Amino acid sequence: MLAIHDLQAYYGKSHVLHGVNFDVQPGEIVALLGRNGSGRSTTAKAIMGLVDWQGAIDWKGQSLAGKKAFEIAHLGLGYVPESRDIFPSLTVHQNLLLGQKGSGKASRWGYDDMYAMFPRLKEREHTAAGVMSGGEQQMLTLCRTLMGDPDLIIIDEPTEGLAPKIVELVGQYLQKLKERGISVLLIEQKLTIAMHISDRALVMGHGAIVFDGTPDGLRADAAVRKEWLEV
Numbered sequence: 001m002l003a004i005h006d007l008q009a010y011y012g013k014s015h016v017l018h019g020v021n022f023d024v025q026p027g028e029i030v031a032l033l034g035r036n037g038s039g040r041s042t043t044a045k046a047i048m049g050l051v052d053w054q055g056a057i058d059w060k061g062q063s064l065a066g067k068k069a070f071e072i073a074h075l076g077l078g079y080v081p082e083s084r085d086i087f088p089s090l091t092v093h094q095n096l097l098l099g100q101k102g103s104g105k106a107s108r109w110g111y112d113d114m115y116a117m118f119p120r121l122k123e124r125e126h127t128a129a130g131v132m133s134g135g136e137q138q139m140l141t142l143c144r145t146l147m148g149d150p151d152l153i154i155i156d157e158p159t160e161g162l163a164p165k166i167v168e169l170v171g172q173y174l175q176k177l178k179e180r181g182i183s184v185l186l187i188e189q190k191l192t193i194a195m196h197i198s199d200r201a202l203v204m205g206h207g208a209i210v211f212d213g214t215p216d217g218l219r220a221d222a223a224v225r226k227e228w229l230e231v
Contacts, residue, residue, distance in 0.1 A: 001026050001183060002047070002077075002152055006055040009039075009046050009207075016042045017053070018207040024152060029174060029184040031194035031215075033229060034204035040187045041082065043204070044154045047185075048072055048079045059152075074101060078150030082157040082187075084141045088130025092121055095129050095140055099147030107149040108180055114143040117173060135166040142173065152183040159190050171197050191229065195219065203228050 007020035017039050024030050032040050046053040049069045057064045064072055073079070087095055096114060100107070115122035118139045124132060129140055138158060145153060155174075159167040171193045174184055188194040195201065195215040203211035203218065205228040211218060218224065 001028075001060060002185070003058045004043075004047070004056070005058075007043065007046060007057065008054040009042050009051050011042075011051070016207050017046065019055070020204075020207070020209055022202055022209055022212060024183050024185055026151075026183055027178055027181050028200065029178055029186060029198045031198035031201045032185060032187045032204060033189070033191065033194060033201060033218075035229065035231075036189075038204040038228075039207040040204050041156055042207075044079065044081075044156050044185070044187060047154060048077065073148060073150075076149075076151040078145040078148055078153040080141050080145050080153065080155040080158065082160060084137050086129040086137050086140055086144070089128060091126050092129055092132075092140055093125050095144050096147050099144035101148045107147070108182075109146045109149060114146065117176065118143065118169070135162045138162060138166070138170070142170070146177075150182065152185065153177065154185045154187070156187045157189065158186070159188065159193060167193060 002024040004023065005021055007017050009017040020043055034040050042051060045051045047057055049064065049067050049072050059075055059077065087098065096111060120136060121139055121143065124136060129137060142158065158170050174186065174197055177184055186194060186198065198215055201213060201215050201218045202209055203224060210228055211221065211224045
């Protein structure tokens, strides 16, 4: 579905990604783990056409080279950045409306789905998004991306700064995506949620994949955890 080979990326003269290789299969949740600065967010931005890159990124057999972010989104990739990027002066409902692509095909997701998944958003339907809590804004960003009906959703640090109850809710939400056949690339620092819901775990270090295996395999590999994950 998504196949990445020898991905290189730079910020100016700084070489950030050093030959990243991995894939994401249909209906799979893949956790991309690593410390801050390891290259995880840059990998997501490269996939979405937000940074210059070299190598190969293929989506359903089609190269993403040279495509702009909106073109990539229309191919069926959704992106939830760590910054959330809600429209603060617009209401919850208006933010969700902006997530729709208007492609003409029936979407797997609608307003009722979003409000059923996160009843708090229904309560805040006509509230300006900018006055909501961080957890509510995270819910909104996730839902706005889903309104575009992606086949794969890239989520960068969805539980950052959230209360434990909301973290648990996000985990349930990601499981629901899998149940509907949507693939997830989850960039996360909290090992507990990532290891619990993921089918496969990738660990990044110094701009490269240093582990690719099952969550159980990562749990059993104390050397990798100590070298690349533990503080």
